[in-house]
Amino acid sequence: MGGRTVTKKTREKHAMMLRYVILTGAAFVAVFPYFWIFLSSIKPPGEMMSIPPKVIFTPTAENYTAILGHGFLEALQNSLFLSIVSASIGVSLSCMAAYGLTRFKFRGRETLSFSFFAIRFVPFITLLLPLYTIMGSLGLLNSMFGLIVAYQLSHIPWMTWLMRSFFLEIPFTYEDAGMVDGLTRWGVFFRIAVPMVAPAIGSALLLGIIFAWNQYFIPLILGGFDTSPLTVGLYRYVGGDESPMLFGRLAAWGTLTVTPVILLSIVVRKHLVRAFAGSDV
Amino acid sequence: MEKSRLAYFKKRLMVVTFLAPALIVLFIVVFYPIIYAVYRSFFNWSLLSVDQSTFIGLQNYITALNTPAFLESMRVTLLYSAGTTVPSIALGFALALVLNKVKKGKAIIRSMLLIPMMMAPVVVGLTWRVFFFDSYFGIINYVLSLVGISGPSWLSQGPTAVFAIIILSIWVWFPFSLLVLEAALSKLPKPPFEAAVIDGATPWQCFWKITIPMLQSPLIFVFLLRITTDFRNFDIVHVMTMGGPGRATQLMSLYTFFQGMRAYRLGYANALGVIMMIVLGIICFVIVRFVFKEKHSDKSQGGGLWADEQ
Numbered sequence: 001m002g003g004r005t006v007t008k009k010t011r012e013k014h015a016m017m018l019r020y021v022i023l024t025g026a027a028f029v030a031v032f033p034y035f036w037i038f039l040s041s042i043k044p045p046g047e048m049m050s051i052p053p054k055v056i057f058t059p060t061a062e063n064y065t066a067i068l069g070h071g072f073l074e075a076l077q078n079s080l081f082l083s084i085v086s087a088s089i090g091v092s093l094s095c096m097a098a099y100g101l102t103r104f105k106f107r108g109r110e111t112l113s114f115s116f117f118a119i120r121f122v123p124f125i126t127l128l129l130p131l132y133t134i135m136g137s138l139g140l141l142n143s144m145f146g147l148i149v150a151y152q153l154s155h156i157p158w159m160t161w162l163m164r165s166f167f168l169e170i171p172f173t174y175e176d177a178g179m180v181d182g183l184t185r186w187g188v189f190f191r192i193a194v195p196m197v198a199p200a201i202g203s204a205l206l207l208g209i210i211f212a213w214n215q216y217f218i219p220l221i222l223g224g225f226d227t228s229p230l231t232v233g234l235y236r237y238v239g240g241d242e243s244p245m246l247f248g249r250l251a252a253w254g255t256l257t258v259t260p261v262i263l264l265s266i267v268v269r270k271h272l273v274r275a276f277a278g279s280d281v
Numbered sequence: 282m283e284k285s286r287l288a289y290f291k292k293r294l295m296v297v298t299f300l301a302p303a304l305i306v307l308f309i310v311v312f313y314p315i316i317y318a319v320y321r322s323f324f325n326w327s328l329l330s331v332d333q334s335t336f337i338g339l340q341n342y343i344t345a346l347n348t349p350a351f352l353e354s355m356r357v358t359l360l361y362s363a364g365t366t367v368p369s370i371a372l373g374f375a376l377a378l379v380l381n382k383v384k385k386g387k388a389i390i391r392s393m394l395l396i397p398m399m400m401a402p403v404v405v406g407l408t409w410r411v412f413f414f415d416s417y418f419g420i421i422n423y424v425l426s427l428v429g430i431s432g433p434s435w436l437s438q439g440p441t442a443v444f445a446i447i448i449l450s451i452w453v454w455f456p457f458s459l460l461v462l463e464a465a466l467s468k469l470p471k472p473p474f475e476a477a478v479i480d481g482a483t484p485w486q487c488f489w490k491i492t493i494p495m496l497q498s499p500l501i502f503v504f505l506l507r508i509t510t511d512f513r514n515f516d517i518v519h520v521m522t523m524g525g526p527g528r529a530t531q532l533m534s535l536y537t538f539f540q541g542m543r544a545y546r547l548g549y550a551n552a553l554g555v556i557m558m559i560v561l562g563i564i565c566f567v568i569v570r571f572v573f574k575e576k577h578s579d580k581s582q583g584g585g586l587w588a589d590e591q
Contacts, residue, residue: 019379020386026376027393030456034396036420037408049418093303100299104292112300119311121565123513125534126554129541130314130321153310156303185295214401216516221542231403239407239520247411254404265399266392273464 034258041251048247063252067237072253074226075233078144079213079257082229086148087208090155091163091201097156098163099189103175113164119157127153128221135222142224150218154211159204166200167193203271210261210268230257315558322552328545341552351553353528354536357443361532362511364447365454370503372451373458378488380459381466391463398456402516405453410436410521414445436522439529446518446530450511458503465499466492505568512561533557 040048042059101113131150132141140146174196178188194201216231223232234257238250265272322341326334345351376394380387397405413419414435422432435445469492477487493500515534518524524531524539531539537557541550 016383019383022379023376023383023390023394027390029452030394030396033405033408033413034400036412037404040412051418051423053420053423093306096299097303100296104296104299106293106296116307118565119307121509121561122311122315123534123554123557123561125513125515125537125541126318126558127311127314129537129547129550129554130317131310132542133321133547134314134317149306150310152306156307160303189299210399214399214403216401216403216520221538231401234407235403235520239403250407250411254408257404258400261399261401262396265395269388269392269395272395273460 034262037251037258038255041248041255043248043251045248063248064256067249067253070237070249071228071233072230072256075228075230076256078227078233079229079231081144082147082151082215082219082227083209083212085144086151086155086212087205089148090152090159090208091205093152094156094159094204095163095194095197095201096189097160098167099193101160101164102167103172103193113161116157116160116164119153124153124217128217132221141222142227144227147219147223147227150222151212151215154215154218155208159208162204163197163200166197170196200271203268206264206268207271210264213257213261318551318554321548322555324548326548328547334548337548341549342556344549345553345556350528350531351533351536354531354533357529357531358512358533360443361447361450361514361530362508364443365450365511366504366508368447369451369454370458370500370507373455373460373503374462374500376455377459377463377466378492380463391460394459395456397453398460400453402453403520405449406517406520409449414521437526439526442522442526442530446521449517449521450514453517454507454510458507461499461503462496465496469495501568501571505565508564508568509561512564513557 039055041063042061043054043057044060044062047054047057097116101109101116128150135141135146135150138146140149170193175188175192178192179185183191213229214231215229216235219227219229219232220235223229225236228236230253234250234253237253238246323336323338324334325337325340380391380394383390411418413421416422416432416434416437419432419435421435425432433441435441473491473495474487477491482490513534514532515538518530518532519535519538522530524535528536533553534557537550537553540546540553544550
């Protein structure tokens, strides 16, 4: 009997070791490219492409200083502005819509809720081509305003669905009590409902910022030279066919583009599942 | 009577004020563009001569279905979606099963595994093109050379280019299935598993007879989101191969983009966009129908996406 438990224990120990080996391997594969991009960004140009790859070298900030003169700062500004403003607007509108969808009964409510969810599946290109013409005729191409409005097509659907799932979780009783105490609907919304889902609002906002930051398709079509965020700016700088081999610059720009998002994603990890899935799966 | 009517009206107005802002914006950026795209798809209309547009009925759709480049893009899209969706879910699910069993360091391992998904696709595409898939300087061919294989020039031949974008997309998207399925796994009740073990079930049997059926809703949900993302994918492929070499990696969204924004055939491109939307709609419809069917056949499995729908 004693012998059996020992073998069972060692077997379990081996299984656990195997699990960690698998996970470490997977984590290495997941992280290595990021690490490699960063390493390439501080390599001196001469050693950038040597084979076998050099791991020991004197780091240089050359690539970072070089991109500053090629529109990096302007693109960074655009990215910050576009992602923060568009996500804030998206969260505000979605929060109100989600409240309306969960606190009032009306005909077609479930269908409407579902439509918010279904919009996520419309291909972007289907919307962006007509938007290009529509915004063009309104003079909104290559404008921050136009882009912020267009970004809502990726924000509002998942944000509303997410906030809806949070509003469904909090009991109505507090709000009813507020109504009895003489608050208006808006008073109840701002003073009771919103504070109760504040953490969720925070996560939705941060995730909205991440998604907007990574957005490429919308600004590629509707934006222009002055309104390019980091993603489009990087493509214009190094991605075109006629661009020279600016590998180090690409690595530096790429590192600075993805690092803030990786840090933010650790902050919002808790709500990441719900946001990606759009509901509590 | 009058008073309650007024109250009813006021309540109606309240709903409208909460919903209107979001709906107005969605009308501008989603519904109106769809209507406009459908309308424009019936015209022969080019950006090179904006003022001249002639109504040609369904001709754009007929043209599309008779254009080899379009049919090829459809084939590539289906191949790419099939090659990416299922393996990325399988990989994510396998890792979720392993991650679910460990305790120490779980949070940090999970954070590390999520990194591919959080990186901007453009950065991923561009950096992999140069630092990984390049035939001379790329890490992949270097590693292959260590074991005596001389790697192909990945992105300059059709089949290897398709293989490359599929591998990269799996790398980018396996964290999504991992994240969702791991969360679902950690919420599964313990008793069924304990009972099965007492009855002498092997882990393999437990997995197929208990885990899989209990995870049906999240699995189908992940499948729905993954296949739709792959089907309309643009970013990574656009920056990595531009649809090339030739048309080997030209997905439908890239073909539509090139027809509209490079060849300026807006009427035709809008028709392509509408076709994409319809095909994706059919795919979603089939999957959702399947979900609802499952849901009705076993209500006890609850939870998940449809939990709060009646």
